[in-house]
Amino acid sequence: MAIIEIENLKKSYRVYQKKEGILASLGGLFKREYREIHAVAGIDLQVEQGEFVAFLGPNGAGKTTTLKLLSGVINPSSGSAKVMGFTPWRRENAYRRKFALVMGQKNQLWWDLPANESFRLHQHIYGVDPTEFKRTQDEITELLNVQHLLGQPVRELSLGERMKMELIAALLHRPEVLFLDEPTIGLDVVAQHNIQQFLKHYQQERKITILLTSHYMKDVAALCKRVVIIADGLIQYDGSLEGIVDRFSSDKIITLQLAETESFDDFQNLDDVIEIEPPKVKFRVQRDDVPKLLSRILASRNVEDIIVEDPPLEDVIASAFSQVEQNRSDADSLHAEAVS
Amino acid sequence: MESLGLTVRPVTWWHFFQVSVNERLVYRGDFILGTLMRFLPTLTQIFLWWAIYDSVATNPTAVGDAPDTQIAGFRYGDMVAYYLLVTISRAFSSMPGLSSGIALQVREGEIKKFLIQPVDMLGCLLLQRIAHKLVYYLMATLPFALVFFLCRGFFIDGWPDAEILAVFFVSLILGFLLGFFLEACIGLVSFWFLEVTSLMFIYMLMNFFLSGHMFPLDLLPTDLQILGIGPLNLRIVVDFVPFKYLAYFPAAVFLGKVEGAEMYQGLAVLVFWVMFFIVLSRIMWWRGVKRYSGFGG
Numbered sequence: 001m002a003i004i005e006i007e008n009l010k011k012s013y014r015v016y017q018k019k020e021g022i023l024a025s026l027g028g029l030f031k032r033e034y035r036e037i038h039a040v041a042g043i044d045l046q047v048e049q050g051e052f053v054a055f056l057g058p059n060g061a062g063k064t065t066t067l068k069l070l071s072g073v074i075n076p077s078s079g080s081a082k083v084m085g086f087t088p089w090r091r092e093n094a095y096r097r098k099f100a101l102v103m104g105q106k107n108q109l110w111w112d113l114p115a116n117e118s119f120r121l122h123q124h125i126y127g128v129d130p131t132e133f134k135r136t137q138d139e140i141t142e143l144l145n146v147q148h149l150l151g152q153p154v155r156e157l158s159l160g161e162r163m164k165m166e167l168i169a170a171l172l173h174r175p176e177v178l179f180l181d182e183p184t185i186g187l188d189v190v191a192q193h194n195i196q197q198f199l200k201h202y203q204q205e206r207k208i209t210i211l212l213t214s215h216y217m218k219d220v221a222a223l224c225k226r227v228v229i230i231a232d233g234l235i236q237y238d239g240s241l242e243g244i245v246d247r248f249s250s251d252k253i254i255t256l257q258l259a260e261t262e263s264f265d266d267f268q269n270l271d272d273v274i275e276i277e278p279p280k281v282k283f284r285v286q287r288d289d290v291p292k293l294l295s296r297i298l299a300s301r302n303v304e305d306i307i308v309e310d311p312p313l314e315d316v317i318a319s320a321f322s323q324v325e326q327n328r329s330d331a332d333s334l335h336a337e338a339v340s
Numbered sequence: 341m342e343s344l345g346l347t348v349r350p351v352t353w354w355h356f357f358q359v360s361v362n363e364r365l366v367y368r369g370d371f372i373l374g375t376l377m378r379f380l381p382t383l384t385q386i387f388l389w390w391a392i393y394d395s396v397a398t399n400p401t402a403v404g405d406a407p408d409t410q411i412a413g414f415r416y417g418d419m420v421a422y423y424l425l426v427t428i429s430r431a432f433s434s435m436p437g438l439s440s441g442i443a444l445q446v447r448e449g450e451i452k453k454f455l456i457q458p459v460d461m462l463g464c465l466l467l468q469r470i471a472h473k474l475v476y477y478l479m480a481t482l483p484f485a486l487v488f489f490l491c492r493g494f495f496i497d498g499w500p501d502a503e504i505l506a507v508f509f510v511s512l513i514l515g516f517l518l519g520f521f522l523e524a525c526i527g528l529v530s531f532w533f534l535e536v537t538s539l540m541f542i543y544m545l546m547n548f549f550l551s552g553h554m555f556p557l558d559l560l561p562t563d564l565q566i567l568g569i570g571p572l573n574l575r576i577v578v579d580f581v582p583f584k585y586l587a588y589f590p591a592a593v594f595l596g597k598v599e600g601a602e603m604y605q606g607l608a609v610l611v612f613w614v615m616f617f618i619v620l621s622r623i624m625w626w627r628g629v630k631r632y633s634g635f636g637g
Contacts, residue, residue: 013634073455074633089633096458108453112366113359121359124352125459153366 003177003209004047004070009079011040011065039065041233042079047211052203054224055213058321062233063213064103067179070211071101083177097126099177100170108169109154115165116150119172126173133172140168143198160191167195171202180212184219196222217314229317231324245310248320252290255282256297257305279304284311352459353467360471375480378431379487382423389419412558418595420494422556424487425591430553431480432512433519433586435469439543442527443536446632455629462524462621469520500594507603511590514610518585521617528621531628550578552588558597582613 014034018024040062047053055063068074070081072088072095081088086095109118116137123133141147144164149157154165163183170178183199184192200223203210214220220227221241229237229244237247251272257280258264264276272284285293290308297303310316393416397409409416442465445451454461500508526543530536548554557578563571578584589606592598598606 068452071456072633073452075630091455093458096456101452101456103452108457110359110363112363117359117362121355124355125457127352 002046003049004045004081004083004211006043006045006066006070006081007079009040009043009066009069009081010038010077011062011069011074012036012038012077038233040069040076043230043233043235045228045235045238047209049209050207051226052210052224053212053226053228054220055211055228055230056220056317057213057230057236058325061231063230064181065233066230067101067103067181067211067213071099071179072096073101097173098175099179100173100175101179101181102166102170102183103181109162109165111155112153114151115154115157115168118154118165118169119150122169122172128173136172136174137168140171140202143201144168144194160187160194163187163191163195164198167198174206176208178208178210180210180214182214183212184214184216192216192218199223217317221313229320231321232328236320236324241313244320245313245316248323249311249316250287251284251311252287253282253309253311254285254290254294255280255305255307255309256301256303259302259304262302353463356464357467357471360468361475363468364472364475375476375483378427379483382427385423386420389416393419412556413597414556414558415496417494417496419556420491421496421595422591424491424494425594426553426587428484429512429515429587429590431476432473432590433515435519435523438465438469438520438523439527439536439540441465442524443530443534446530446628447534451632455633462625465524466520473516497596500596504593504596504599504603507607508590508594511585511593511607511610514607514614515585515590517614518582518610518617521614521621522582524621525617525624528624528628531624531631546581547583547586550581550583551586552584552591553586556592556597557584557588579609582617585610585613 013036015037016028017033017035018028039060043062043066055066057063065074069076070083070088072091075089084095084098086092086098088095108122109115110121119133119137122128123130128136141150144167146161146164146168149161149165154162157165167183180199184195187195196219199210199212202208203223210223212219212224225240227237227239227241227244228235237244239247253274258278260279262279264278264281267273267276267281267283270283274282274284276282294306294308393409393411396411411419414422451461454464499505523543526536526539529539533539550557557575560574560578562573562575564574565571578588585606589598589610593603593606
C-alpha cells in the first residue's frame with residue numbers, strides 16, 4: 001500500500017477583490033467582492049514508502065497548498081488523502097508524531113534561546129526516549145556540522161545555520177514522512193549544497209519518504225528521481241526528471257564547429273538560430289529532423305565538431321509552465337465565448 | 341480528534357515551563373528598572389490624593405494631622421494603601437503582549453506550529469506566562485518589599501487576619517487566570533479580524549476605569565444620569581462585569597472594604613468568570629482553527 005494516497009483532492013478559497021482608490025476601499029467596508037481561487041483543483045497522487053518526490057511549478061501553482069493539506073494545516077474542499085493511513089486534517093496526535101513539515105523560515109525554534117533548548121523541548125513534546133534523542137541529535141548535528149552552534153541563541157545564527165537547526169528540530173522525532181517547502185530558499189550556494197548533501201544522505205540512510213517543493217532545479221536534480229509538475233492546481237507531469245524533456249520539448253540543440261574557411265552567412269537566415277559565434281553556430285532543430293539535416297550539412301560543409309544535446313532543463317520547464325498558462329487562457333476565452 | 345492538550349504528559353509541561361523560565365532570564369536587565377517604574381504612576385496618585393484630601397479637610401492643616409477625613413469611606417492612608425495593593429493585583433492580572441502576540445502568530449502563520457505539533461497552544465501560552473510571572477515576582481520582590489516598607493505607615497489598620505490574607509492570595513491567583521483567559525480570547529478574535537489593536541484599546545480603556553486601576557470603585561456614582569437614562573447605579577454595573585477582579589477586588593479584600601458573605605460571594609463570581617473565559621477561549625480556539633484551516637492557512 002502506498003504511504004501517501006491522494007484522491008481527487010481539491011482546495012479552493014475566496015479572496016477579497018479590492019479595487020483601486022479610496023472610494024472603492026470605503027465601499028469594501030460594506031460590500032466585498034470575492035473571487036474563488038482553485039489552489040488545488042483535483043490532484044491524484046500515490047507515493048510509495050522511501051520515495052523522494054519533488055513538486056515543481058510556478059508560484060501559486062498549488063504546491064505549498066498541497067503540502068499544507070497533507071500536514072493537516074488546512075482542510076480540503078473535497079477529496080481525500082491518507083498519509084500512513086491517517087487523514088491529515090483530523091490532526092490526530094498519533095499522526096502528528098510521525099511526520100514533520102519544514103516551511104521556509106517559519107521557525108519551530110525559540111528565538112532567544114540556544115537551539116539545543118528547543119531540541120530538548122521537542123524531545124518532550126514528541127515523547128522521544130532520552131538516549132534515542134541524544135543519538136539522533138548527535139548524528140544529525142554532526143552531519144550538518146553545527147555542533148559548535150547548539151549553545152548559541154538562535155537569533156544570532158545566520159540564515160543558513162538557522163535553516164539547518166530547523167531541519168534538525170524537524171527530524172529529532174524521526175518522522176517517517178517529511179514535507180519540505182523550499183528548504184534552500186535564500187541560502188548561498190555552499191549552504192544549499194550542504195543541505196542537499198545532508199538530505200540525500202539522510203533519506204538514503206533512513207529510507208524515509210520526502211516530499212519537497214523547490215524553485216532550485218539543482219535541488220531537484222541532486223535529490224529526486226521522481227518529479228511532479230503542478231501548475232494551475234493540477235498535476236501536469238509525473239515521472240523522471242529526464243522524462244520532462246521528452247514530454248515537453250520535441251527539440252534538440254545542435255552546435256557545429258566549422259572550419260575557418262567556411263562562411264556563416266547561410267545560417268543567419270535559419271529560423272531557429274540561437275547564436276552564431278564563429279567558428280561555432282548553435283541552433284534548434286525538431287528531433288525528427290536531426291539525422292536528415294545533419295547529413296545534409298556534413299555533405300556540404302567542412303565540419304570540425306558536432307554536439308547534439310537536449311535543451312537545458314530550466315528552459316524546458318519554463319516553456320512547459322507557459323504552455324499550461326497558454327492552455328488555460330485559451331480555455332478561459334473559449335469558456336467566455338460559450339457563455340456570451 | 342483535536343487534542344485537548346490535557347493528554348500531554350506532565351513532564352512535557354514541566355520542561356516547557358523550564359524553557360520559558362530560561363527564555364525570560366535572557367532579559368533580566370530590564371527587571372529592576374521596570375519594577376520601580378511600575379510605582380511611578382502610583383507616586384503621582386499619592387500626591388494628587390494628598391492635594392484632594394488636603395482641600396476637603398475640615399481644618400486645613402497637613403493631611404497627616406487630620407486622619408479622620410474620609411472620601412467614600414477611604415482615609416488618606418487607605419487611599420495610598422489601595423494604590424499600592426492595586427499595583428500587586430495588576431502584577432498578577434495584566435498580560436502585556438498576550439493578545440497582540442496571538443494576533444501576530446495568526447497573521448504571520450506561526451500558528452501552524454500548533455496544528456502540526458502534538459501540543460496545545462493555550463496550554464503553552466499559559467505555562468509560558470506563569471513562568472514569566474514567577475521570574476518577575478522573584479526579581480521584583482526586593483523593590484516591592486522596599487516600597488511597601490517605606491509606605492508601611494499608610495496601612496493604618498496593620499495586617500489583616502489570616503482568613504482575609506488567604507482570600508487575598510486566592511483572588512490574586514484567580515485574577516491572574518482571569519486576565520490570561522480574557523486577553524487570550526481577545527487575541528483569538530484575530531482568527532476573524534486579523535487585527536485586534538482597536539479591540540485591545542477598548543479593553544484597556546474599560547479596564548482602566550472599571551477595574552479600579554484608576555480609582556477605587558467605591559467612588560463610582562450610584563445615580564448616574566447619562567443621555568437621559570438613569571439614575572444608573574454604576575456600582576452594580578461593575579459588580580456584574582469581570583473587570584473589577586483584575587485590580588479592585590484583591591485590594592478591597594485586603595483593606596477590609598468587602599467582608600464576610602460579600603467577600604465570598606465576590607470570590608464565587610470571580611470563579612465563574614474564570615471558568616467562563618476558559619470555556620470561551622477553548623471554543624474560540626476550536627472555531628478559529630476550523631475557520632483558519634478552511635480559509636487556506
